[in-house]
Amino acid sequence: MVKGVREARWYEKLDDGKVRCTLCPWRCVLEPGRVGLCGVRANEGGKLVTLVYGLLSSIAIDPIEKKPLYHFYPGAPILSISTVGCNFRCPWCQNWHISRAKPNEELLDYVEPERIVELMKRYEVPFLAFTYNEPVIWYEYVEDTARLAKAAGGFNVLVTNGHINPEPLEELAKYVDAANVDVKAFNPVTYLKVIGGKLDAVLEATKLMKERGVHVETTYLVVPGVNDDEEEFRKMVRWHLEELGPDTPLHISRFFPAYKFSDRPPTPVEKLVKLWELARKEGLLYVYVGNVPGHSGEFTYCPRCGKPVVKRMGFEIYEWNLTEDNRCKFCGEPIKIVGKRWRSRSRWTFL
Ligand code: SF4
Secondary structure, eight states, X not given: OOTTOEEOSSEEEOGGGOEEEOSSTTOOEEOTTOBOTXXXXXXXXXXXXESOTTEESEEEEEEGGGTTOSSBSTTOEEEEEEOSOOSOOOTTOTTHHHHSOOOXXXXXXXXXXXXXXXXXXXXXXXXEEEOSSOGGGGHHHHHHHHHHHHHTXXXXXXXXXXXXXXXXXXXXXXXXXXXXXXXOOSOHHHIIIIIOSXXXXXXXXXXXXXXXXXXXXXXXXXXXXXXXXXXXXHHHHHHIIIIIOTXXXXXXXXXXXXXXXXXXXXXOHHHHHHHHHHHHHHXXXXXXXXXXXXXXXXXXEOTTTOOEEEEEETTEEEEEOBXXXXXXXXXXXXXXXXXXXXXXXXXXXXX
16 A cells, blocks of 8 residues: 555545535545645545545654644644645645645655654653644544554644534544634635635634543634624624633734745734734633744733733743742632643653
């Protein structure tokens, strides 16, 4: 068998050798020899196969803040892996060189799930992120690796567009500890026509993760002229408040020119600050300005006394004003953070 090719989960056999992939809301119907919209799931002889099982395009150790996750083991290192392909087609994709790449076993390294867990142990990094390109579309590898990592006492993180059907998500959520979900707009037409996805499905998947006990943070990348309308943003914030709760963190992120939007200017910082203030006024407790290092919007503020309890610069934490049990040092208010701050001397006992 060709490396990287495995029978996929989540499909139905149809007449004439066709198959329907039921993994994501596109539900691609594929004739023999055809590849789905994501570019990595294909009909081979009447079976749906994944073309990228274990074929990694990147492997790195990042700070967990880079995902971004600010309320999950702050300061932890996280082993981060990716393959290629995507079930969206955002014209501003920062990682287009992998999201638009085709599966190619000569260019990608085959790494078995067991090897990933070995690396976590060797480098003493108990956190694993499926990231850089959309993990939903390499579901089988994510599931197998996440299961092993969890059995070894590790934690799994998805950095995802949330474009997945409820059934496969229910199964995967058993192994997922935290997720950052991109809510890329709050207009279904923008989703369909510009991003290439279904807004409703993303919102449902995000809610489902939260209901299943996954620690969720969301990111809203503000792209000028696409999703920066204040009323659209306000609707998103109200949805976030109602469905995810006021203590679910929101990262409002700055767009920089990339891919097909290389000729557009970055998001003005004033715009980000305006949206940051709007989200806080609406009642969200943990709102962040992303991609503007040095801005005070990177700090966590105590919802009760308003003092900065965590100060960050980029991905670094430089001031920590929380007690051992994650309470504000100034007024004692509990701050919603999962796990303790990770320090360079922190050690983890693997099972
Ligand atoms: S995962 Fe890929 S093949 Fe399956 S429905 Fe989505 S885009 Fe189509």
